[in-house]
Amino acid sequence: MSKFEKPRKRQKPASTYGFALHCCITRAVRAVPAFAAGAPGILVLITPPGKTTFDYVKPITTALHGSEVDYLGRDLGFMCITSRDRPAKSIGEFETECRDKHRAIVIAESREIVPTVISLAADAVIDIPPITPKDLQAACRCVLKIEATEAQAAEALSYPEVMLWSALRVGRPMDDTLRRLKEATEAENNAVNSRDRSTNVTRLEDMHGYGQAKDWGLQLATDLAQWRDGKLDWSDVDKGLLLSGPPGVGKTQFARSLAATCDCHFIASSLGQWQAKGHLGDLLKAMRADFDAARQNAPAIIFLDELDSIGDRESFTHEHASYSVQVVNALLECIDGIAGREGVIVVGATNNPDRIDPALRRAGRLDKHVTIGMPDEEERVAILRHHLGGSAPSADLELLGPQMEGMSGADIEQLARHARRIARRERRAVTVDDLRANLPCLIPVEGFYRQTVSVHEAGHVIAADEIGYGEFVGVYVARQLNPRIQEHQAGAAGFRYEPISFRDRQSYLDEICTNLAGMAAEHIVFGRHGDGSGVGSDNDLRRATELAFRIEANFGMGDGLRFVDVSSDGNSGRWDRQLTQKVDQVLKAEFERAKNILSNERPLLEALSKELQEIGLVSAERFQELRRKFRPPKETALAS
Structure with a gap:
């Protein structure tokens, strides 16, 4: 039995996910029996679709060394190749890290990006298999001390990974885990469907104050309709938009309305939501899960709020720079990953476009940048009229245009909400006085x-x-x-x-x-x-x-x-x-x-x-x- 197949107890991965990936690596390496038994050699392992090299680093280095280490030593080599790496860079790293090592493993995101020089040097190029029910059974038994049938494991693997690995806990019966997963998935789907189908989501054509952003969105809706009908290639459809503007101008509302107009599935997320899932590994899994969900529900729009919080890699000088760089790199991988997959649009929003990594704004990513400004007098009146829904005399609303100067779309929505509350309490229609009662006392310039x-x-x-x-x-x-x-x-x-x-x-x-x-x-x-x-x-x-x-x-x-x-x-x-x-x-x-x-x-x-x-x-x-x-x-x- 080789050390790849049955690690000693002290070498057991600390997490269920890590153990399952270790099982996958073991099966992949068995394709070269001599290497699996400890003989010298070089292997190239290819990650499954949708997976990145990051997830496999620890299982592979643990397998090479025989235990969890931060440094492999002189005789062992390891390197990663991602879609962003230039061939010259990969070849140079291979020369330094792997070529002359006793045993080495190269992991790559696809066969196409492995330079020929490295393929020729390798003893074999092998696809890493996906996690199977048996892998999950073994992980539950060895790490969590729980038993699961093969049917239960298969059902568990049908749920999004970011949810599965969070639900699996030490000592928690698999029946309880599956119940939790089912309830959480149903609740999340209901919430998404409720948001998507809500009659409160205004279509983009009925929105006011969005200028060029609205023009871009309406053109996108037209292009998507032609793409659905087979009249337009996906390569001719805009796939990314960066929205900027002061707080309250309605960037999130624009994205929801865009999805309604385009008849697309809508996913809203942010760095803060991903960070709430846990450590860096959990964050990256949550990020990839959102992009996976967008692909699975295409046509879809994925909205990334407060994009500037991701940061610019050139400005990372603090002690957590490595963490931040990995977050930016992962986001770039996700966006690049959908570039060749049809039906997914990415919309980012920020108050500070200058703080965004330039790579996010390159061609094929969020290359279209539109600034949403504060609404002018005519747009302010139109926004107010929309939120009141005809419950106040239209002509009287014109008088409030100058008094709403400096108010954003969100401010005006709040103004209408307060006015409707006053009218409901007194069981009557909204009046201009209800609106004036909630307007700020403007300072005259005189x-x-x-x-x-x-x-x-x-x-x-x-x-x-x-x-x-x-x-x-x-x-x-x-x-x-x-x-x-x-x-x-x-x-x-x-x-x-x-x-x-x-x-x-x-x-x-x-x-x-x-x-x-x-x-x-x-x-x-x-x-x-x-x-x-x-x-x-x-x-x-x-x-x-x-x-x-x-x-x-x-x-x-x-x-x-x-x-x-x-x-x-x-x-x-x-x-x-x-x-x-x-x-x-x-x-x-x-x-x-x-x-x-x-x-x-x-x-x-x-x-x-x-x-x-x-x-x-x-x-x-x-x-x-x-x-x-x-x-x-x-x-x-x-x-x-």
Whole structure:
């Protein structure tokens, strides 16, 4: 009897799952009797479909060494090959870890990814068999000290693995385990079916405020219908979407509505849900179980919430970096695994798209990125009308549009829910007063503050127009601010830019000048400026300063060509006194330039700011009218 077939008691795997996998490895190695008996050699083992190399590491190394170890020693070799590994990397690792070892095992996710060099060196390439009822019987008897019939073991293996290995416990009778599995599966299926079939799930075509995301979803529904009819290849269907936006804009609701419109099975999950299953191995099993469920129920949409919590491998520097890297790698494997399998769409959601590993956004994964913004006035009214379901006069709801400024879709849904509760309690229909009772007391933008905001935004518009930086699309000043919003935006000027263009030092200086023009306008009109240019996470001064640092330190557009790290987490760049002095000089020069431009355009500045103060909105067309009225054409001015 070889050591692969009957390990000594001290070598017995500590878990039921590990013991079952050990049985599978033993059967695979028996295909080469000499190796199984301890003779020298090299084997390549191929994991079953849906399994990864990670699960088999400990059973194989235990079998090679004869006991559980972290280091195999000089004479034993082991390595893994995954679908992500380049052939050159695998060959190099094989040369180092396996070629000259007395005994070695290579484990790979498929035969296709094993380099020919390794296949030629191996004594055999063998498929690892799946876990059988007999394997489970042996694992229950040896690890859990319980007996199970072959029929019971077969029934247990019919349940998702992540549930099975959790339900099996020391001393728990198999009848009790099967009862628990049946009840849990029925409860989970009922919950999923209830969510999927609920009449409360609004179809995407009836949703408001989703912009490009809605357009993408409706196109996906059309493509899936053609795919079902055999009129479109799966390769032509978009398979991944990344949604970003502030909390409350309805990213989860979008995914549910998308599934309803596409008539797809819906699975919602997150890193937090996977982590709740237990240690790293349990987390990875739960992750793979969700993707397996999506494949088994295709067409399906799997929604991954708070995707940024997965992290970016380049930023992992803490003591748990290995854990985090394995999580990211496993997710990439799951997404890549469904790329060639039909009927599964992956939708990820995040509030911080910059914190997502770039590999997740590569082609074939979540390569389509759409940002969902806060709804505008018309969309806010439409969302409220939808949630009220016609229980309030439609015309009266229009009056609430401005009062809901700054509210997300979730805020508006809550507003409607509170109003319906008031109406139910008094046994009557919902009224506008019920809605107003739950609206926040908005802060009016008026008086001298409104005047300063109007002058500030007018300065941005006029300076950009004079310089020729960007295409102006419109400017507004808000009527009121919502106190629930942490970062208020009392006004903004919008410009459209070319996505890709040649940029030299002057183009960056023009952008800095435009950013500083709001503050410059305040100086011209009031002789001083307020704090508006430095408030918020993306303020004028921050943008201008970042650009000045890049000119002087990153782009070789300053006095020297040396690159200096001036990122927010850079070690020294921003503390270089000589560099900061150059940045200050750039900012002061462009601030004076902006003041000179606006001083020469004082009549236009006053006219534009006055219209903004009174009306609150000036379009690009209206600005052209004001410019023709208060600024003579340059050719005429030169001729005179």
